[in-house]
Amino acid sequence: MHKTTQKTFYHDPVLLEESVSYLLTDPSGIYVDCTLGGGGHSEAILEKLAPVGRLIGIDRDETAIQFASQRLQSYKNQFQAVCSPFSKIEQVLQSLEIHSVSGLLLDLGISSPQIDEGERGFSYMTEGPLDMRMSSDDPISAFDIINTYPERELADLFYIYSEERLSRRIARKIVHNRNESPIRTTRELADIVRGCVPGKYQIKSLSRVFQALRIVVNQELDQLKHCFQNGYSFLAPCSRVVVITYHSLEARMVKRYFRGDDPTFSKEDPVTPMPKYHFRILTKKAILPSEAEIQRNPRARSAALRCGERIEIL
Ligand SMILES: C[S@@+](CC[C@H](N)C(=O)[O-])C[C@H]1O[C@@H](n2cnc3c(N)ncnc32)[C@H](O)[C@@H]1O
Known part of the structure; x- marks a missing residue:
């Protein structure tokens, strides 16, 4: 585990209401928060789930897993935290004997405590070793x-x-x-x-x-590509994928994925002949944080939310 002097892992969740309302279609369904972080989005999802609904929270950062597990312990019958990179979503769901989910949430990038803790080496504003690994296993x-x-x-x-x-x-x-x-x-x-x-x-x-x-x-673009590819077969018909991106490379991959193309980023941008993935795009334009949210939480300023709904092609 990372050596951390931090007692808390609090992160102000971005586009909270918007992401939860796009994600949840069936309160009795199984959902995956692929970027658990401090558990802010997860808590809001759990508040809205019916008693039989379930949420799996994934994070590759052991500190986040520890903090969020504590924070959400009152939901222990419905919530399970798993320390893993989200590229391995297939293995995570298989190990829990889950074959189908109602929705995936990805709130990309890093959590505030990862940036603020100098020891983690993510920020030019705090002194620390040049590290930047989200997981000390990397x-x-x-x-x-x-x-x-x-x-x-x-x-x-x-x-x-x-x-x-x-x-x-x-x-x-x-x-x-x-x-x-x-x-x-x-x-x-x-x-x-x-x-x-x-x-x-x-x-x-x-x-x-x-x-x-x-x-x-952190091989962030590869991680995203593999999560998209490996998570697709678990998506039930009409399930939703909600992604909050923070820079244009991530956003481009999400747009390609929802259009049905291979999400791989490439400068040449080759056109994939046949769509592999089938989504209805529910956000024709990305949803952006309000001025009030940005004022309250300046780290939300570059966020953009997109949602795709899995459709069956007969
Ligand atoms: C922006 S934060 C999420 C914050 C969270 N939504 C909340 O409300 O607190 C992103 C989190 O995703 C995790 N993360 C980023 N890439 C990951 C990956 N490839 N696999 C698993 N977790 C990842 C980071 O460790 C970080 O805790």
Whole structure:
């Protein structure tokens, strides 16, 4: 488990009412919250379920599982938390002998406590080791990437995953500095980025570089692809998939999936000849947080909710 000094794992759930009302069609159904986090969405789902309804909460972060299990212990007959990456949804559901579900919720990205805890190394605003792993079981940390990737691959990573325009300059400086001594902390990396980018653009570049690294460390796009692919066969007719995304690469994958295409992100964007997945899109336009929600919780500002309903093709 991650060493954490945090007593709580509180995360303010984003688009809470909207996501629960899109997700729940049958109060007696079985639902999966693939991104349990602090359990905010799960609690709101459980409040609305009938006594026979069930909810499985998945998270790859052991700290989240511990916190949410405590928080939701009064629902112990209806709720079960499983520590696993959501790409393994098939194994999780099989191990619980669940063959069909009424809905999946994915609230992507990271929880507030993961960002705020310096030791986790996710943020350029707090000092900590360059880690960024959501699960301590994951083999590769941000330190490994920053200190071993060739310059060209580092630059590509910053460009492909965050569209950072100064990616080459930043990669060159990283390699120059690590040749003197390894880059160990979030502050060291942040200082390198600041040194490459003019003042007024620094915050955006810092966010982009840290986000790109986080996506690669946690294989976030691969995780999403496998969750979509492996979860599909469990979706009952008329069940719903609700996804809250926080950046354009995730959003593109969700749109492709709901259109029936392979969700794999690719620069070439090949057209899949036959749709593999069958959904009716219930959100013609993504649902965005209100101004009031963003004021109350600025971390909601880039959120976008989409919902697809599984249809049967005869
Ligand atoms: C934005 S938070 C979810 C917050 C939650 N909805 C709540 O109300 O507290 C995202 C959570 O998903 C988890 N997560 C991200 N990617 C994951 C993956 N591939 N497999 C399992 N959990 C993942 C993170 O550890 C984090 O706790």
